Amino acid sequence: MTQSTEKPSLTEDSDELARDYDRVSVDRQFQSGKMLVRELAKTFGRYGIRVNALVPGAIAAGGFVADPKLARHIPLGRLGAAEDLAPMALAVLSNRISAYVTGAAIVVDGGLSLTNWFEPPELEDL
Numbered sequence: 001m002t003q004s005t006e007k008p009s010l011t012e013d014s015d016e017l018a019r020d021y022d023r024v025s026v027d028r029q030f031q032s033g034k035m036l037v038r039e040l041a042k043t044f045g046r047y048g049i050r051v052n053a054l055v056p057g058a059i060a061a062g063g064f065v066a067d068p069k070l071a072r073h074i075p076l077g078r079l080g081a082a083e084d085l086a087p088m089a090l091a092v093l094s095n096r097i098s099a100y101v102t103g104a105a106i107v108v109d110g111g112l113s114l115t116n117w118f119e120p121p122e123l124e125d126l
Contacts, residue, residue: 030055034105041103050102052092056085057109075111084108 033053041051058066059080066079088108091097107113 037105038103045102053105055105055107057112059085073115080110
């Protein structure tokens, strides 16, 4: 049996953020999760362990079903699917692609976190 030379990687999946529509609560959860990831990254980095977080937006996966009306608030114009999150998860876990990435909270939400939740203006009104 051969020993693997790859370092382990710990990735936190923060999908609970996508389920909460209370913006202040979501921001607070995101910031505390981000702080936890950074502290864990500092602590475990000396052992060669990377710690990162994926922060999905309205991704239809794991039993989460988003209201289709939410898509109008997403700059990319659609709800996400598991296929949108999986490649980023693989990239973050891969030592070949992200061996020097640690302490990062990577948002995969189609731009949902950029919205201000006001009704978007119609383009004809501009």
